[in-house]
Amino acid sequence: MKKRLSTVTLHYMLITAGFWMSFCLVSTNAAVFLQALGYSNTQLGLIMALGNVGGALLSTLIGDFLDRHPQVRHVQVLHLLSVVQALTLMLLWIHPQSGWFSSICYTLYCSALMAVNAVNLDLCVRFEHVGADLNFGVARSTGSLAFMVVSILLGMLVEHFSHMVLLYAGLLIVLYQTWANLVVDRDLKAAEAQASAHALSARAPSASLLRFIRDNAAFSILLLGVILIFTAHNMDGNFMINEIRNLGGGTVEMGWIAAFQALVEVPVMVFSARLPKSRNLAWYLRLAFIFFVIKLLAYALAPTLPLFFAARIL
Numbered sequence: 001m002k003k004r005l006s007t008v009t010l011h012y013m014l015i016t017a018g019f020w021m022s023f024c025l026v027s028t029n030a031a032v033f034l035q036a037l038g039y040s041n042t043q044l045g046l047i048m049a050l051g052n053v054g055g056a057l058l059s060t061l062i063g064d065f066l067d068r069h070p071q072v073r074h075v076q077v078l079h080l081l082s083v084v085q086a087l088t089l090m091l092l093w094i095h096p097q098s099g100w101f102s103s104i105c106y107t108l109y110c111s112a113l114m115a116v117n118a119v120n121l122d123l124c125v126r127f128e129h130v131g132a133d134l135n136f137g138v139a140r141s142t143g144s145l146a147f148m149v150v151s152i153l154l155g156m157l158v159e160h161f162s163h164m165v166l167l168y169a170g171l172l173i174v175l176y177q178t179w180a181n182l183v184v185d186r187d188l189k190a191a192e193a194q195a196s197a198h199a200l201s202a203r204a205p206s207a208s209l210l211r212f213i214r215d216n217a218a219f220s221i222l223l224l225g226v227i228l229i230f231t232a233h234n235m236d237g238n239f240m241i242n243e244i245r246n247l248g249g250g251t252v253e254m255g256w257i258a259a260f261q262a263l264v265e266v267p268v269m270v271f272s273a274r275l276p277k278s279r280n281l282a283w284y285l286r287l288a289f290i291f292f293v294i295k296l297l298a299y300a301l302a303p304t305l306p307l308f309f310a311a312r313i314l
Contacts, residue, residue: 006133008187013142014180015120020143020262021150021173022085022113026051027237028258029154029166032251034106036163038098041242048238051107055114062115066122074123075185081119082174082181084112089170096164109170116177126188130195141269148259155255222285229292236299247305261312 034044062077088109095101127134150169157165213220236243237258244254275284295314302308 005135005138008127008132008191009135009139011180011183011187012124012127012134012136012139015123015177015184016139016143017146018173018177018180019113019116019120020147022116022170022177024147024150024154024258025166025170025173026110026113027234028151028240028254029158030106030110030238031241032158032254033163033166034098035241037096037102041239043098043103044238047103047106048110048234051110052114052234054107054111058111058115059118063118063122066119073185074119074126074188075181077119078116078181079178081112081116082178085109086171086174088112089167089174093164093167096167123184123188127191130188130191132187132191135273137269137272141266144262144265144269148262151258151262152255155251155253155258158251225289229289232296233292236296243299243308244305247302247308249305253305257309257312260309264313 030048031041031044034047035041039047066072066074066077088105091105092102092109095105124134124136154166154169157169240258241251241254244250244257291314295311298311298314299308302311
């Protein structure tokens with residue numbers, strides 16, 4: 001008999017779906033929105049770079065804060081990040097034109113969103129710490145499915161209406177995230193109530209970033225490699241509309257291609273725990289890194305939309 005998904009997993013699916021729906025707006029549709037406001041590719045790249053760097057720094061600060069103040073609940077931090085996202089989206093709606101004001105707003109929106117993922121991952125660790133039954137692979141695959149659906153819908157809506165649809169969609173997703181965060185926090189409170197006092201007090205000591213790098217040199221090199229690969233992956237996502245327009249497509253085609261890319265992630269995430277044990281995790285990571293390089297080459301060399309679409313299976 002197949003094991004049913006736990007309530008914690010089902011509810012954690014809600015917050016992964018919320019983040020990846022927002023990520024679809026910030027990453028895949030960034031060029032669509034910002035270019036519609038009059039930004040150049042250079043300005044777009046700068047805004048996204050600052051947004052990602054800001055998100056990385058904010059994630060680090062939040063992670064350190066949560067480690068040092070275990071009494072602060074994750075949902076409180078997530079609500080604060082939701083407020084930042086909502087305010088910046090509303091300011092962009094009031095002032096939808098290029099300039100330093102909109103640049104700051106979009107950078108802050110991007111930074112706050114990226115930090116949400118870090119808090120969600122810390123929540124996952126917290127659930128594991130208190131012994132909750134959470135299947136992260138299945139929950140994360142829900143994020144890709146949500147990304148897929150939103151990508152298709154936004155591609156058609158932007159084509160039919162305008163880029164302003166992205167702001168309305170962003171606000172709706174923020175409202176959804178606020179509700180989902182409350183649901184997951186309720187699960188965490190229940191899990192903490194059932195956990196032993198020893199499990200709740202046994203927390204690994206926090207360390208500064210420099211000390212962490214010194215004590216975990218090999219792992220830090222691995223992280224650097226992941227950052228470099230994700231940077232290339234993110235560049236493709238941020239400028240995908242340019243690639244597709246160069247091949248004769250538009251936002252509708254971009255929506256379908258991005259959705260297909262998200263779809264091919266799902267089987268690997270769902271069945272990651274069932275990969276053959278004849279190979280260790282390091283072997284699978286090396287294989288994944290190799291395919292990242294191959295797929296980026298395939299994107300660059302694809303001469304037509306059908307081949308560009310097919311390259312996404314890598």
